[in-house]
Amino acid sequence: MFEEVAKTAEGDLVINVGPQHPATHGVLHLLITLNGETIKKVEPHLGYIHRSIEKMCESLTYRQFIYVTSRMDYLSAHINNHACALCVEKGMQIEVPDRAKVIRVLMDELTRIASHELWWGAMAMDLGAFTPFFHAFRERETINDIMEETCGARLTMNYMVPGGVMQDLHPDFQRRVKEFLVLYKRKIHEYDEMVTGNIIFQNRMKGVGYISPEDVISYGVTGPAARGSGVSSDIRKLYPYEIYDKLQFDEVLETAGDSFARYLVRLREMDQSIRIVEQLIDNIPEGDFQAKTKAVLKLPKGEFYTRVETARGELGVYIVSEGGTTPYRIKFRSPGFSNLSALDHMVRGGKLGDLVASMGTLDLVIPDIDR
């Protein structure tokens, strides 16, 4: 290294952050060019967890391929499954019963809360505060327990199927969710006490990783990261699916465009999700949880695209069908992939410490980027 430092005239230092690094939460590999502490360039190298899900799906039937998508963005597995189910339903024109719709939305929002909880803890951990991580897990575990009870798994549920959901809600579901709501309301102010209000945290976040609204659109940044720059990009509002158009909730927007704005968007989004859950939990209609579908699903020849809002941004599912039982080509437009492309733009000129702050607020899930 001595020679290397001497060789570069400007004293630039090229550092590998990842694929095994505490801040990348997975196997993301960033090649960083540093000048002292200042970042000159960030170059992502992907593929360490690429499982070629798109290729795998080409050989799976329309019922089977949904389970694979849980493994993309494993923190919002429900929403991924939901997107796939929606796409198949769009192609087959299946009418989903009301009960199934409500169950799906409930599960989506619970997943979103769980995902944001984990993000919050991991974000604080990136910045050096360890305690919030464990506190976030207390609430997250409650949601996971609810999921486990109804769907049978904690992380990769495979609960959504074309035409509805796989099983009906567990009889205890409503009670457990209400308990969770009480717990959440009791504990959420602690998040502000421990992290949001903290002066060190605010200084680390404010003005860091700024991205302008134009760049947000150009880079295709979506989700809370885009809304932190004031770009309205909530698919639930813009292109409502399921019953989102009938629900009362706000699209959270901040205009500062820095890491702190993105942080606030996510925190307030949890409140909005709680609002949705509160609206629905007592109003789950009776009826079927699954539409009657054929045993073998065949999509007509054509192309189908659905967009849903995951916890990280816009997930697009693009199915090209040749009329068979398996998709001819499937493409997942994952939010993390586009969000990552803006990372270099966001952190250039910042300090090394800013990199983890910006990366934390982008909420990258590496399997989602690599697919």
Place this chain on the structure above:
Amino acid sequence: MTNEELKIQLTALFPTATWEEGTEWPTFQITPAEWSTVANELRTNDALKFDYLFCETCVDWKTHLTMVYHLSSTNFRHNIVVKAKLDRTKPEIATVAGIWRTAEFFEREVYEMYGVNFLGHPDLRLLILPDGWEGKNPMRKDFEDPINMIKL
């Protein structure tokens, strides 16, 4: 703008485009040669303003490749799909990384997965595949890997 209005306007702008029927969003096909000017027009035209490329991918049709661009306008909230048919042996198309910067990553992915060469791309390197990858492009239909691919 509704889909019909959009279609009328786009037909006027790009008379050479061939339209597909029965799709959710207006879908038209162009030749790779005109893609660069079409993309510029879509991005800059005040009535269209397609400033958000939300999906860019490629489909291998065994006889040819098709680039598929999903475009959206954050101003007017309308979407279109543009397709370009590429030659399978020597696929080449102009890059749009200068127009929509998100395309930089999408195109790198398509480049390694399908072998499409994007002319004028600022940084066309392997993104997901390991360095020094040789052989066929994995997402093409005729890709075979006897070691790692298991046929059930």
Place this chain on the structure above:
Amino acid sequence: MYERIITVLPVKKIKEKKQNITVWSFADISKTIDQWLNDWVGATWATVFEMVIAGVCVIGLFALLGLVLVIMERKVAAWIQIRLGPNRVGPKGMLQSLADTVKLLVKEGMTPDGADKFLFNLAPFIAMIVAMLLMAPIAFAKDFQMWDLNVGVLYISAVSSISVISILMAGWASNNKYSLLGAMRSGAQIVSYELSAGLSVLAIVVLTGSLSLTDIIQSQQNGWWIFKGHIPVIIAFITFIIAVTAETNRAPFDLAEAESELTAGFHTEYSGMKFALFFLAEYVNVFIVCAIGATLFLGGWMPFHIGSWEGFNHVMDYIPSSIWFFGKTFFLIFLIMWFRWTFPRLRIDQLLNLEWKYLLPISMINLLLVTVMAIMGWHF
């Protein structure tokens, strides 16, 4: 002439009555040992033996402190993080750190290729030696001090700044970019925070008029400085705590080893016992700075007295002085641990901003106030 290692100073008798009440003193024991050794082998050999005894005591204390502080840190962290913490090895997990030590001892100590082998292996020992040297002037209990230096405070601030060399050495010799960055951060950090730590210590020196730790403790017989010195001393105490947290590279100032940025900073490449030495040195440094804080601001081994409450003071006097000292020190250690598990880490430029824009001006003005206070005799 040899300097006496175990020195027994004639205690300044500020209040004759108190002196009689304080029941338990190490002076008698050390005097007896000294006497006995002198009679047995003569003055020269007696000094040698005393040195050996002192050395063994320091090493023993080192090992003990390492074990105690590690388990303490883990328990504090666990309880703050709504966990149970180590609870498997020994009663309530109290032997966990012993098991960890054994594990670290039997682990292979790796030296990476391309590292500067000499410096790489030397660095952890420098860190240890610095920590050991700092033990010398600390008064652990009444009349229990290894080396009563008349410039004790100066000695501590001089020696403690050597520790940065070990970190720089480790960072440079590792041939690792993370280590180098961590070491550079640490260098900038320790050098800057030395200033405000020094200035806040000076506040007490100004009030006492002596650099000797014994004199400083004696001056607090009628009340600790933190109570006697009004607001300026409280400000000095706060700056001291912040500065020493930074100086010992503890969170929120752990930039030298910031794991989310630099994986492990300067000790990325260290393993086995060499890593353990760094680890131990960090904890012992924490103990030492807290001991100094306790000595300067909280009266060292002096018991807690309230004005004219004779009965209360009497009871307090019966608590052994070593318990007072360790109690105060461990309270400060707890404070530092509490900080660590609550706050996020600062960024390097904010860290330097905090020092040069906030702590340094505040402690300078504060020193001025303390000086005025000391001259006018406004303190109790």
Place this chain on the structure above:
Amino acid sequence: MFITDYIKDVFGAMKSLGTGLKRTLYYFTHHKEIITQQYPDNRATLVLPDRFKGEVVMPHDEKNEHRCTGCTACELACPNGTIKVVTKFDITPEGKKKKAIDKLVYHLELCTMCNLCIVACPSDAIKMAQTFEHSVFDRSQLTKVLNKPGSKIMEGVE
């Protein structure tokens, strides 16, 4: 005013840090908030939800009879090739040949617990068990035969 801003800054910062410290001190002193479950110790009292997807099992009744007809619906539904149905032909008392399962081989190491086979099964022959401690020393032990030796199909299941 610069000085008042400066002092305000300092006090605001101290206050924000104090709030955080107060919160962590609360948890430090309130041990009843601890949520740790000491897993291997609480194994006796650990209850998993009845829907938990642990592994695929085939329930047998006391007469060693199962409900599997060997229709291979589960094999077709499985995305990973986890289940392999080996059929044989039994001779019924009337002398007719009847298809039945010889072995239902289940590869736990390939299973992703997606529940698709359970949903696909027309005769409710298989279900998910609530086990989760699947570690074994040898990979071959993860390949299981679900039907017990000598088991027969239950009367009346078609």
